[in-house]
Amino acid sequence: xxxxxxxxxxxxxxxxxxxxxxxxxxxxxxxxxxxxxxxxxxxxxxxxxxxxxxxxxxxxxxxxxxxxxxxxxxxxxxxxxxxxxxxxxxxxxxxxxxxxxxxxxxxxxxxxxxxxxxxxxxxxxxxxxxxxxxxxxxxxxxxxxxxxxxxxxxxxxxxxxxxxxxxxxxxxxxxxxxxxxxxxxxxxxxxxxxxxxxxxxxxxxxxxxxxxxxxxxxxxxxxxxxxxxxxxxxxxxxxxxxxxxxxxxxxxxxxxxxxxxxxxxxxxxxxxxxxxxxxxxxxxxxxxxxxxxxxxxxxxxxxxxxxxxxxxxxxxxxxxxxxxxxxx
Amino acid sequence: xxxxxxxxxxxxxxxxxxxxxxxxxxxxxxxxxxxxxxxxxxxxxxxxxxxxxxxxxxxxxxxxxxxxxxxxxxxxxxxxxxxxxxxxxxxxxxxxxxxxxxxxxxxxxxxxxxxxxxxxxxxxxxxxxxxxxxxxxxxxxxxxxxxxxxxxxxxxxxxxxxxxxxxxxxxxxxxxxxxxxxxxxxxxxxxxxxxxxxxxxxxxxxxxxxxxxxxxxxxxxxxxxxxxxxxxxxxxxxxxxxxxxxxxxxxxxxxxxxxxxxxxxxxxxxxxxxxxxxxxxxxx
Numbered sequence: 001x002x003x004x005x006x007x008x009x010x011x012x013x014x015x016x017x018x019x020x021x022x023x024x025x026x027x028x029x030x031x032x033x034x035x036x037x038x039x040x041x042x043x044x045x046x047x048x049x050x051x052x053x054x055x056x057x058x059x060x061x062x063x064x065x066x067x068x069x070x071x072x073x074x075x076x077x078x079x080x081x082x083x084x085x086x087x088x089x090x091x092x093x094x095x096x097x098x099x100x101x102x103x104x105x106x107x108x109x110x111x112x113x114x115x116x117x118x119x120x121x122x123x124x125x126x127x128x129x130x131x132x133x134x135x136x137x138x139x140x141x142x143x144x145x146x147x148x149x150x151x152x153x154x155x156x157x158x159x160x161x162x163x164x165x166x167x168x169x170x171x172x173x174x175x176x177x178x179x180x181x182x183x184x185x186x187x188x189x190x191x192x193x194x195x196x197x198x199x200x201x202x203x204x205x206x207x208x209x210x211x212x213x214x215x216x217x218x219x220x221x222x223x224x225x226x227x228x229x230x231x232x233x234x235x236x237x238x239x240x241x242x243x244x245x246x247x248x249x250x251x252x253x254x255x256x257x258x259x260x261x262x263x264x265x266x267x268x269x270x271x272x273x274x275x276x277x278x279x280x281x282x283x284x285x286x287x288x289x290x291x292x293x294x295x296x297x298x299x300x301x302x303x304x305x306x307x308x309x310x311x312x313x314x315x316x317x318x319x320x321x322x323x324x325x326x327x328x
Numbered sequence: 329x330x331x332x333x334x335x336x337x338x339x340x341x342x343x344x345x346x347x348x349x350x351x352x353x354x355x356x357x358x359x360x361x362x363x364x365x366x367x368x369x370x371x372x373x374x375x376x377x378x379x380x381x382x383x384x385x386x387x388x389x390x391x392x393x394x395x396x397x398x399x400x401x402x403x404x405x406x407x408x409x410x411x412x413x414x415x416x417x418x419x420x421x422x423x424x425x426x427x428x429x430x431x432x433x434x435x436x437x438x439x440x441x442x443x444x445x446x447x448x449x450x451x452x453x454x455x456x457x458x459x460x461x462x463x464x465x466x467x468x469x470x471x472x473x474x475x476x477x478x479x480x481x482x483x484x485x486x487x488x489x490x491x492x493x494x495x496x497x498x499x500x501x502x503x504x505x506x507x508x509x510x511x512x513x514x515x516x517x518x519x520x521x522x523x524x525x526x527x528x529x530x531x532x533x534x535x536x537x538x539x540x541x542x543x544x545x546x547x548x549x550x551x552x553x554x555x556x557x558x559x560x561x562x563x564x565x566x567x568x569x570x571x572x573x574x575x576x577x578x579x580x581x582x583x584x585x586x587x588x589x590x591x592x593x594x595x596x597x598x599x600x601x602x603x604x605x606x607x608x609x610x611x612x
Contacts, residue, residue, distance in 0.1 A: 045515070046435055049426065050425070050433075050435065052422040053422045054426075057448065060456075060478050061448055061482045064456045064459035064463070065455065067459035068459045071458070081466065082466065129351070129354070132348055132351065134344075136351070137351075140355050141602065143359060144355065145594045145598055146359065149587070149590045150362060150587050150590075151560055151587070152543060153560045154586055157563055157566065158361055158362070158365045161365070161368070161574070162361055167376070167378070167381070169364060169381045209602050261450070262453055264453075265545040265560070265564070268564055269564055269567040269568070283454045287549075290457075290458050299458055306455060307451060311447065
């Protein structure tokens with residue numbers, strides 16, 4: 001809101017200065033034309049900043065989404081590789097009646113429900129824990145960038161090797177403490193646990209970094225006041241720091257949510273949806289249906305359902321996150 | 329630079345030492361897998377499959393030599409560099425301009441457009457992959473670098489736009505105001521005044537965009553097959569190659585090649601990167 005008035009002021013100054021100069025030289029008719037042309041040029045220059053991105057995103061984002069909609073209501077002709085006849089809700093009915101679709105939605109929900117709270121809690125917990133003042137703090141913070149710049153597909157493959165039941169070093173160590181060897185990729189629950197471990201390994205450092213920045217940004221006088229009032233470390237943490245951090249925690253949750261609904265690479269490299277369909281997240285399922293089974297119409301219908309579900313939930317989360325709502 | 333919430337821990341000196349110890353243990357957990365991958369990539373095939381696992385051995389480049397030649401890794405590496413650079417540059421130019429428009433220029437309906445673009449960050453790529461593949465096939469645009477570059481811009485432009493928007497909002501308005509009163513055009517103010525002081529923010533956003541493009545798998549899998557195929561596709565192939573058993577030599581060697589340049593890059597600009605990440609999460 002404040003920026004709007006500021007830019008209006010800039011535009012006003014800009015316009016007034018040039019119009020004044022124009023009317024000195026020409027008659028009143030020419031001045032009006034000049035002003036109109038100037039207003040148009042100004043409008044164009046203002047929109048020219050936003051136009052390129054709108055163009056690219058319309059072509060690459062809006063068009064594919066509408067095309068997905070069209071395919072989802074059509075039968076698909078594999079000979080011409082395009083949408084054929086309008087079939088109404090047929091594809092949706094078929095998808096809704098497919099138990100595999102519901103299974104993969106369930107798998108995705110389990111992953112989201114465990115991974116997201118775990119990562120946010122771990123991230124903020126570790127940030128609190130390790131934020132002691134010592135010479136190595138800066139180095140650690142720098143090193144914490146590394147897991148998140150490791151490509152997810154590399155992370156999946158790398159952990160598959162580490163968790164391997166026969167030769168993996170994790171199982172060797174678990175064996176030393178009497179736990180194992182565990183058949184991480186042969187057991188449905190363990191495979192899901194493995195996927196969550198890999199995802200958590202990749203993303204928790206990101207949350208630690210954000211939490212650290214948020215901790216550093218907290219107002220110090222509040223803590224001094226709490227100290228003077230005789231509050232101990234725990235009550236300071238729970239009744240002063242955590243409430244102040246709630247907006248950042250909510251924002252972090254939304255950011256992770258936006259990333260996690262795209263879950264694909266890690267499962268592809270680590271489990272390929274298995275064993276059975278135990279880790280077959282919805283994105284992998286749609287991918288398989290489209291590009292292996294060539295069921296484009298059905299997968300388009302699934303994509304539309306997932307798109308709507310994601311948008312609705314994202315909207316709800318954005319609404320719940322006050323920090324992000326300030327933007328609108 | 330004390331953090332009051334945490335530096336006044338119970339019992340100070342002892343707890344302080346315990347927390348440093350905890351910090352080291354936690355970072356070992358997060359760094360060990362990468363260390364292990366790099367280490368394994370220098371092992372001979374027989375040393376990879378030993379129980380207990382070996383930490384000390386004579387390093388060899390055998391795996392690198394074998395797979396760089398065989399798996400077409402160099403071409404895929406070049407493709408990945410082209411696509412990451414192309415989409416990073418496209419998105420930074422286009423997204424920065426849009427971010428500036430949303431932060432500073434009064435436009436009717438811009439708020440709605442901004443909100444739509446923010447929401448687009450939630451679009452699951454799989455919903456785009458199916459139609460993109462069909463359209464690219466129809467126009468003969470599959471397996472081309474430009475197709476991937478444009479596909480990546482769907483998630484990079486919104487990212488750059490919102491990050492740069494919050495960055496521009498944090499700059500004092502007086503900067504352009506005075507420049508424009510002095511007769512600078514809107515573009516003049518943007519290029520001469522705003523961009524130079526935004527360079528650190530621009531650089532970290534560009535690098536993070538390039539990293540996101542570097543590691544993308546789904547679009548690359550769907551839109552390319554030979555000519556423009558990228559490194560993540562190769563790794564997915566090696567990781568999923570269960571016919572030949574676990575090919576960990578190839579996996580660790582190609583994985584290391586993929587990770588090391590990005591890590592070096594990220595560590596060089598880590599200060600800006602962390603700030604950009606934190607701003608991105610807390611402001612956009």
